[in-house]
Amino acid sequence: MKIDWAALGSVFGVSLVATVALVGLFTLGVIGLSKQEQAAAQGGSAALARTGAYACFALCLGAVAYGIYLIVA
Amino acid sequence: MEHITLLLAIVVVTALVFDFTNGFHDTANAMATTISTGALKPKTAVVMSAVLNLVGAFLSVEVAKTISKGLVNEDGIQPEVILAALVGAILWNLVTWLVGLPSSSSHALMGGLIGATVASIGVSGVNGEVVVSKVLIPAVAAPIVAGIAATLGTKLTYKIGAKTSEKDTAKGYRVGQIASAGLVSLAHGTNDAQKTMGIITLALVAGGTLAPGSNPPVWVIVSAGTAIALGTALGGWRIIRTMGKGLTDLQPQQGFAAQTSAATVILASSHLGFSLSTTHSVSGAVMGAGLGRKGGVVRWSTATRMFVAWGLTLPAAGLVGAGAEYVARQGQWGVYVVAAFLAASCVAIWLVSRRQPVDHTNVNEVEADAEPDGVVTTAIAAVTPPPAGTVAAVADEDLKTTIPAPAPTDPAAPPATAAV
Structure with missing residues (x-):
């Protein structure tokens, strides 16, 4: 009986890190955008928050693209 | 395709029926969280999932060469064995759908295959070690891995998003959920539609219609992709309801964390060579997300019934598969009896389901209903x-x-x- 503990372990590790990182990034992006909206409502702008939000979403988009690549490959 | 015997035709049709049940059984995996949190309207969600399943079926040219992952000895496998395995898998899929429990379609197929093989050539045809390492261990690991990832993800998103108002973030989480649900649908199309293509091809090879080692003909690819997409579009509302509402109550943040965790686990596991069941991953992720929110509850009674169903999948599908193989082996009439039995059972289960229909109109209505009647x-x-x-x-x-x-x-x- 040989169970591939190494593969199982890496699945566990990769899934954990990737999920937490993605969810975290996405949440930061969502927060950034809501900050921007609040600022816009008060007549100002929050360029940093917006740029940061877009950067976060870009990274998430990259992850989705990589996911599609994994499905196709 | 010159001379397809009646037996082969029956096997092909049965395989497509399995593909169809696979589609509507597994719609929940991709879309349950999206539907229950209201990110997409129920109908929109299943149609989107169906389209992505169809696309997925055509995306990859790599065919599942071995449908059984070395579980049973595939040399000299008879079309009757494949038929029997499919009968076991279809019936299990339908019964679990009837009671609204998510369970793995792949496990049902493997169970049917094991049962039919044992009945056909005996226990020696089954590789017990592979059963443990490819079926049992992943079945336990998938919900744990996905659950822990979803719990941590949920905790994190609530923590760093604590200061924002729900109104500002709802749209964002909505988009995020749709994206990760789309990935799960796509992955499902490539995996499970391919599986059926592999089965039909194997049956055609076993029946001598195709040369061994050939790729699936175009009509097989098209029909398998279409069958799974149609099944998905039908929507397995009973299972969607259990997964989206029955196990726990999901808020958009949790739905997003759960679906992201499930998509990650599915892709990571298939890429790293330790395939985990989609259904088990998603169920685990949903429960994990339920535990991750403060005050969130997981309805363990529902979860327990689901775990029991998982445990029964292999033996139940296997028993039916074995019985079907025994009858089908008796000759031409045996095959007809099995086919008729399958058709009758499908109709019966469908009729029972009509007693208490669950569809897109009441899929989310386990607890909230505004009708003042x-x-x-x-x-x-x-x-x-x-x-x-x-x-x-x-x-x-x-x-x-x-x-x-x-x-x-x-x-x-x-x-x-x-x-x-």
Whole structure:
């Protein structure tokens, strides 16, 4: 009986890190955008928050693209 | 395709039926969280999932060469064995759908295959070590891995998003959920539609219609992709309801964390060579997300029934597969009997399901319903779970909502429960 503990372990590790990182990034992006909206409502702008939000979403988009690549490959 | 015998035709049609049940059984994996949190309208969600399943079926040219992953000895496998395996898998899929429990379609197929192989050539045809390492271990690991990832993700998103208002973030989480649900659908199309293509091809090779080692013909690819997409579009609403509402109550943040965790686990596991079942991953992720929110509850009675169903998948599908193989082996008439039995069972299960239909209109109505009707409200009040109630009360609610009305003993059931 040989169970591939190494593969199982890496699945566990990769899934954990990737999920937490993605969810975290996405949440930061969502927060950034809501900050921007609040600022816009008060007549100002929050360029940093917006740029940061877009950067976060870009990274998430990259992850989705990589996911599609994994499905196709 | 010059001379397809009647037996082969039956096998091909049965394989497509399995593909169809696979589609509507597994819609929940991709779309349950999206539907229950309201990110997409139920119909929109299943149609989107169906389209992505169809696309997925055509995306990858790499064909599942071995349908059984070395589980059984595939050399000299007979079309009858494949037929019997499919019968076991289809029936298990339909029964679990009827009671609204998510379970792995792949496990059902493997169970049917094991049973049929044992009945055909004996226990020696089954590789027990592979059963443990490719079926049992992943079945335990998938929900744990996905669950822990989803719990941590949920905790994180609530923590860093604590200061934002729900109104500002709802749209964002909505988009995020749709994206990760789309990935799961796409992955499902490539995996599971390919599986059916592999089965049909194997049957054609076994029947001598195709040369060994050939790729699936175009008509196989098209029909398998179409079957799984149609099944998905039909929507397995009963299972969607259990997964999206029955296991726990999901808010958009949780739905997003759960679906992201599930997509990550599915892709990571298939890429790193330790394939985990989609259904098990998603169920685990949903429960994990339920635990990750402060005050979130997981309805363990529902979860327990689901775990029991997982445990029964292999033996149940295997028993039916073995029985079907025994009958089909008797000759031409045996095959007809098996096919007729399958058709009759499908119709019977469908008829039972009509007693208490669940569709896109009431998929989210386990606990919330605004209809101000006397009878209906009372009926709903009877089945609405108390907020974070006791285990006993919750168990009671489950019995009332998800187990179909027992046949003739409950004459009042159809009108009252139709709205529940």
